[in-house]
Amino acid sequence: MDHKDHDKVFFANFGAVMAVLFGIFFVCIIAASWISGDEQMSPAAIALVEERIRPVGKVITDPAALVKVSASAASRAPYTGEQLNAQLCAGCHAAGVLGAPKDGDRAAWSQRLGAAGGIDGLVASVVNGKGAMPPKAGDASLSEDEIRAAVEHLLKDAGL
Known part of the structure; x- marks a missing residue:
């Protein structure tokens, strides 16, 4: 059993596998661009996406701003x-x-x-x-x- 060519065989196989993977990658990129085409999103679709990614809340770390926000939240009629x-x-x-x-x-x-x-x-x-x-x-x-x-x-x- 000859051990001197193991490195050459490994790099040849590794190169072939990487070439196949890069080929699949580029085929996927080309297919995705062909499927999506040059369509522009409609304003309604853009508004829908913006609504979905809108932040849910706001974190306030400034103590002065926190006092101002909490003071405005407390402006309700007192409960009986x-x-x-x-x-x-x-x-x-x-x-x-x-x-x-x-x-x-x-x-x-x-x-x-x-x-x-x-x-x-x-x-x-x-x-x-x-x-x-x-x-x-x-x-x-x-x-x-x-x-x-x-x-x-x-x-x-x-x-x-």
């Missing part, structure tokens, strides 16, 4: 206690999820009211978060007055 309870609080308090006192449960709410030190303590619990409830019940845009109104509404429903 009833609205906030229906939109946010009832998600957990209607069913008593993860130990949350249920709406209208006088015993549970009076126990929480006493343990927290009154309405101010309950409002502080909502603002800071308690147990599974995240701070401000998961909505950072809520003001302390809105939270107080929701707490008072829940206490009123419980008869306290």
Whole structure:
């Protein structure tokens, strides 16, 4: 068995394989250009593509711009206690999820009211978060007055 021509055989085979691959590559390029032709995209098609590749959001890293954007987002009418309870609080308090006192449960709410030190303590619990409830019940845009109104509404429903 002769070992002196292995390199020549390898390079000959490698060159042949590369030539075939480049030939297939150029045939694909020519076929693609022949299929697509010289068509120009219509303005409607261009608009559709632009809509599809439009950014979904915007990342703001400048602290001054962030304050300006968050201030404009907070310009909404304040929620009443009833609205906030229906939109946010009832998600957990209607069913008593993860130990949350249920709406209208006088015993549970009076126990929480006493343990927290009154309405101010309950409002502080909502603002800071308690147990599974995240701070401000998961909505950072809520003001302390809105939270107080929701707490008072829940206490009123419980008869306290």
